[in-house]
Amino acid sequence: QKEVEQNSGPLSVPEGAIASLNCTYSDRGSQSFFWYRQYSGKSPELIMSIYSNGDKEDGRFTAQLNKASQYVSLLIRDSQPSDSATYLCAVNNNFNKFYFGSGTKLNVKP
Amino acid sequence: EPEVTQTPSHQVTQMGQEVILRCVPISNHLYFYWYRQILGQKVEFLVSFYNNEISEKSEIFDDQFSVERPDGSNFTLKIRSTKLEDSAMYFCASSEMARVADTQYFGPGTRLTVL
Numbered sequence: 001q002k003e004v005e006q007n008s009g010p011l012s013v014p015e016g017a018i019a020s021l022n023c024t025y026s027d028r029g030s031q032s033f034f035w036y037r038q039y040s041g042k043s044p045e046l047i048m049s050i051y052s053n054g055d056k057e058d059g060r061f062t063a064q065l066n067k068a069s070q071y072v073s074l075l076i077r078d079s080q081p082s083d084s085a086t087y088l089c090a091v092n093n094n095f096n097k098f099y100f101g102s103g104t105k106l107n108v109k110p
Numbered sequence: 111e112p113e114v115t116q117t118p119s120h121q122v123t124q125m126g127q128e129v130i131l132r133c134v135p136i137s138n139h140l141y142f143y144w145y146r147q148i149l150g151q152k153v154e155f156l157v158s159f160y161n162n163e164i165s166e167k168s169e170i171f172d173d174q175f176s177v178e179r180p181d182g183s184n185f186t187l188k189i190r191s192t193k194l195e196d197s198a199m200y201f202c203a204s205s206e207m208a209r210v211a212d213t214q215y216f217g218p219g220t221r222l223t224v225l
Contacts, residue, residue, distance in 0.1 A: 034213065036216075042218070042219075043199075043201050043216040043217060043218050043219045044153060044201070044216050045216070046213055046214075046215070049213055088152075088153065090153075097155050097158060097166045097168075098143075098145075098155055098214065099155065100152050100153040100154070100155075101152065102151070102152040103152065
């Protein structure tokens with residue numbers, strides 16, 4: 001069973017703080033990793049993708065990947081109330097199938 | 111910006127009835143996917159489709175389910191005899207290629223309610 005694990009939260013941070021979201025995966029063959037944001041009742045919306053070990057930055061978002069530890073994280077700097085949502089980690093270990101974590105709910109308090 | 115569309119947005123059906131959920135993937139995309147999300151649970155992969163055939167399917171995708179690309183634009187998911195536990199959001203997604211680096215873009219979803 002290929003598992004993607006996330007802390008369900010909720011993670012509460014004050015506005016302007018850094019939010020740190022974590023994800024672990026069980027399949028060492030996993031090759032690409034994605035963070036999606038999902039608002040209640042809506043579809044997943046891609047935030048970032050990462051394929052190589054290290055950090056990848058895009059605006060206020062930084063994804064970090066450590067394949068040796070089978071760990072991927074997402075940092076959100078200067079968190080805004082509009083960032084309040086559920087963040088889904090998704091892992092692709094072949095071309096045609098994604099595995100999703102259960103998501104971490106983030107609350108950014110004004 | 112191109113986007114994946116899905117119809118209907120909400121489908122209510124009686125248990126045992128057949129339903130067809132429709133999706134229009136992004137026009138230059140070649141790979142298509144269906145996922146479902148039961149309320150409060152994780153997004154679950156159902157099936158991927160390429161070149162008019164199923165590429166991968168999960169254990170959820172049993173004989174009750176089928177997919178089809180009936181024309182050059184639509185991609186459908188059929189559930190032959192719906193059960194109460196089929197109630198969920200169904201998301202269609204598409205990607206340009208199936209390279210490892212390719213991203214799947216999700217449609218807005220169809221909420222299926224089985225009574």
